[in-house]
Amino acid sequence: MRLKLILALSLFVCMTFSLAKDQSHHLARGRRRGVGPKRARKQTTITTLQQGRLPESNGQDGSIFIESYRNTKEPKPDYETTAGKSEHCVFRGITMYDKAVWSPKPCVNCLCSSGEVVCDQILCPALRCQLKFQRIGECCPICIDPVVDAPEYSGDSPVPNDLAEPYTRISESQKDRQKKDEQERIRKKDADRKQRKKQKKEEAERQRKLKEAKDAREKEEEQRRLREEEEERAAAEERKRRMEEQRKAEEDRARRLEMEQKEMMRALEEAAERAQEGLRGDEATEDAVWLRGDVFQMPPTRAAGPPLLALQEPTEPGGEDTEPGEEEPEVVEEESEMVTTLLPQGCSISDVTITCENAKLTGIPPLSIPELKSLSLQGNEITSIPAGAFNGIPNLEWIDLGKNKIVSSGIDPQAFKGLKFLSRLYMDGNLLEQIPSELPSTLQELKINENNLKEIEENSFEGLSSLVTLEMEGNLLSEGHVNSQAFKPLKELTYLRLSRNHFRTIPQGLPPSLLELYLENNLIEDISETAFNHTANINVIVLRHNKLDETSIAPLAWINHRNLESIDLSHNNFYLVPSFLPKSLVHLVLIGNQIERIPGYVFAHMEPGLEYLYLSYNKLDGDAVEPESFLGTFNTMTELCLDHNQLTSIPMGINEMTTLHFLRLNNNKIRHVSEDAICDPLNNDDSHLVALRLENNFLDPRKIPPTAFSCVRSYSSVVLKPQRIK
Template identity: 50%
Template sequence: MQTASLLYYFLLVCWCIDFVENQTNGIPRRQRRRMRYRGSRKGSSTNHRPNRQPQIKTSTTVAVVPSVPLINIDDGITEVFDSLIGLSGHESSYSVLPGKVICDETTCLSLTCHKTEIPEGECCPVCSDIVLNISLDDTPEISGASPEPNDPSDPMLLQPLHTQAEMDELLRREKEELEGREKEIHKKDDEKRKRKEKKSQEEKKKHGYEAHQKEEEEISRREEEKRRAYEEEELQIEKEEEEKRKGNELPEQERKQQKSEEEEEEEDEHILRGDVFRMPPRFPIPVPPAEIPPLPTGCSISDTTVSCINARLTQIPPITDPELTSLELEGNTITSIPDEAFNGIPNLERLDLSKNNITSPGIGPQAFKILKKLKRLYMDGNALVHIPPELPSALEELKINENHLHAIDEDSLQELKNLVTLELEGNKLSEANVSPLALRPLKSLSYLRLGRNKFRTVPQGLPTSIEELYLENNQIEEISEICFNHTSNINIIVLKHNKLEENRIAPLAWINQENLESIDLSYNKLYHVPSYLPKSLLHLVLIGNQIERIPGYVFGHMKPGLEYLYLSFNKLNNDGIDPVSFYGAYLSLRELFLDHNELKFVPFGITEMKALSFLRLNNNKIRTVPPERICRSVVDDDNVDADSNDDDEEEVEDSHLEHLHLENNFINTRELSPYAFSCIRSYSSVVLKPQKIK
């Protein structure tokens, strides 16, 4: 009987072992690894999570088999039965009798539990909170495995968890966002490429098609390389971002498990836990350049210039292009300039607002302040009554001609220390409404135009840097001694179309000027050539006066000497020209205009002008041209010896006269001496026809 019982018990143990192995083989390898990993972690912990234990019941004919404790699950599920088949190479001896278990000498495993107990019918102590009851009638259940991920008893899964549908939706949104960003980048790149292609069309006309084609191909290649590099960098950043996000979302033991699985298997399964969120990229994503709004109808772009001439604009177009340096808005109907008008083009260097309807109240106080690099501002033909405020200090050229300016105070031009050219023609300015201190701040001013205003005297307070002064078409009646006291650099003065008389020009007004080379006094009220002209004068224009006389020695004090003298359209006659009227200009005078006067014969002194190349005597009352008045020639060959002939030939050769005009006089060309124009190298340069009829 005892032998049968032992045999029966041995068969029962074998069956249990075989059953457990079959169950273990049915568990996926991935789950076993997870159980081993978690089991090792739990085995090292002092707190053990209770596991559901299967129970095995004996039949009624056999004594009840005591419960087998689950001592440790470190080495796999088969260790549930370590107390039966031996633990760590040691084996417990049992004497099994019907109805009871007798303990022999036993080697038991040392436990690390907080609380232990020896179950009934056992010889070794077990952890009181981990007991596995085995019953033969129940369906075997493996309790050594860690709970499945959806087991609510697992504390690791108590954190928020996305469903598969939510995960798919999040991934889909991320993918759509990435695709949308890539499309936007491609779109902006295409638009930028189109703008550059449009610019390149203008360059083709200048540099030739072949050279431009190579440059265009090089630019396209560079743009394509930049675009590809940008896309690769974007994809790499997104990939690193996704990997980093997944790495941060996985619990620490899951990442370790994933690493272990990648080493053992070829297939990886990624389990995402917790909220899915985007991590900031490691590198900042480059911001594409701002898109340039389309230009209004009638506007065109060439290189760095936008041209909207006569485009029927009523306001400043909203242009955004930091590379733009020139904007042309001439010939529109713009009435105002708001403060934010040029915010999109801060690097503008040239701005043309001519021929619009801009008013002073319509200009914002900060309208031009943002244009720190503006050098040229043109506002001709508007309705301004004051100079615009807050003009950029970098301004070098300012034109406000043909407006309604009626005042310039001392602060109007205060900050324009770099201004070189100032044009204020065609306004309502006068010495009464222009402050004497208004122009003093302009330390760099060299070119000033104040024509077509209402000045009666030369404006006071001219900058010392002034070189060219234009005051034509005013009402200037006199030039005082102090007008040019501080303008030692002045070179050109234009005073035509005024009301000047020679006795209203002070003797010391400009005689001591050392750099003044040109004076234009045309169309004034002069009756004779003014005296006390500047010593350095080279160019004197007296056209359209009522000059009747050229005083003797009037040019005698000039050094190096007058070169250009224009006396056309006056009332000169032969009595008003003395033999010494041109004294001081014999060796320097190059051009002499005496046309449209009342001369009856060629004036004296012409033959003394060694440098003269251009002589106008047309439209006078000349009837004859004696041989000695223009060219020195031999009249009577019989009375002159050979030596004198040689001297005459040398004198003829020394003449520089190239152009002579005698048309519209009363000359009988048939009666002219053959020696009258012998000093002129080409007879085609002598104009004699037509002549007036008596």
């Protein structure tokens, strides 16, 4: 047994020595032909493949290795070898032609041979030199000093010669082209990866912007809904209050009418008794004292007594006929003078006032009551006012013709001429297209709201030098159809309402006496420097619900006005609190705009200073208030409303307002109230805040410092609940 083992080892040593010798021989021959170490190594691999021996699989990953390398001491490589079914090879998803050579890893070469992939690890020769250098992209180092002896491979496997020829046919250009193709594929792959990464980033950015826009829209819709709900609640409360007031007024009027009717009945009974006593000695004549519906008749008293109001049908020839449906007055002829009084159906009389509201009258009723002072014909179907319509009531001081169907062509020029004491004329809700002409010079109040006025001519107000109040809301007026000289005769006009028209600019020619101007719900988008040049005494300007912004107001439009104390710019397009406000301003309303910032020193020039500032329902946030924003208001501010904004903290400067009584900060995003944010701990004056509202924020009442509200007169006036978080 030992003898057999010794023979086997001897045979193995001989074979190993023979293979090493052959390999050295072939490497030497390759160097003589001018082939470098690298080419010699490749030829060694190919020669080994072209031997008669077939490559064998390692049985694990399908790779094929040359049999002669089995005896080497190098570790087995972990690369893959794929066997194909045709002349082409598929390596890692890439199709290789037959005889193609490539290097999937450093120092590893692969060959496509008859549909099979054969890979081999390059063995570097042993170098006998002092200085070695390894080129970039190559596996083995080279000598840079003279070589003493020919290099030898470090392996023991012999290299056959009969497979070297196919390998030499692979040109260097093919290898370069394959290398370039591989580099190009890698570059394209990197470019595609970068492009996909860029697209993903852009898509993420676009999704983020869409989400932000959607959140902003939802937030704005929520704010608008809350604002509308609050406005609706306020409107409902206002309607309820007005209905209650109207009900109480109706009850009071009904009680007054009842008392007046009782008083009148008592007076009539007393007058009838006196008349009977005075006629007892006369011929027997039955005197009737009776009431029937709204018509009553009685004999006059001979004794001196209070004058009786009379409503009488005209009896002169050519007089107006009796209204249809009205009863003929009964006339009782007596030796003494008889007075006949008639009231139309649906009318009532009280002292010196006759009310015929919603009585379905189609014309001015013929009245003959010299003592009458007020006449209300509201809510009828009157279409015209003829000449002499008020001849029987020449002392009228107030006429209400609202909510009828009066047209301009139906008013006779002489209709109001005989009214020497008329001071108030209401013609709201009719169909007028022009200002009635020949109005009495004593007129002090004229209302023509909700009509079809399209033009105001130069002589429309001729002779109305005593007019104090003029209202023309809800018409079709614009600056191009209002003559600049139209208001010149109005020497005493102090109150002018032109709301709900079509004005784009402030109408020209406003009278110097004007104190209050109302232009809400128009289309005003510009205020020029000369808009208020002739109204130096104006005190109130209302411009809410227009199209103004901070750039549409000229710097000198009103800054030098010394009497302008109140401006309402609510529901416009302001993004900043406007600059160049009047020096005398006391009351500023900017509710319902898009205001994002209160610039510094915007109120600093005012004398004595702003007292009321309303900035509710805007877009003020944490950066909206600067340290100098409220400069000039510290000693005058009385009421400050900053509710329904996006404030994240208490604005700077509030703790310095020593006269502040009312502060609204509810419906914001405030999360913290510091000790000195609202009340100055160094101020020893008496408490001045009367009401403080902080509900609907993000506050935790337990984390509010105990001295934060020390300047509030009563803690019960601090509203903290509810909050948006618990």
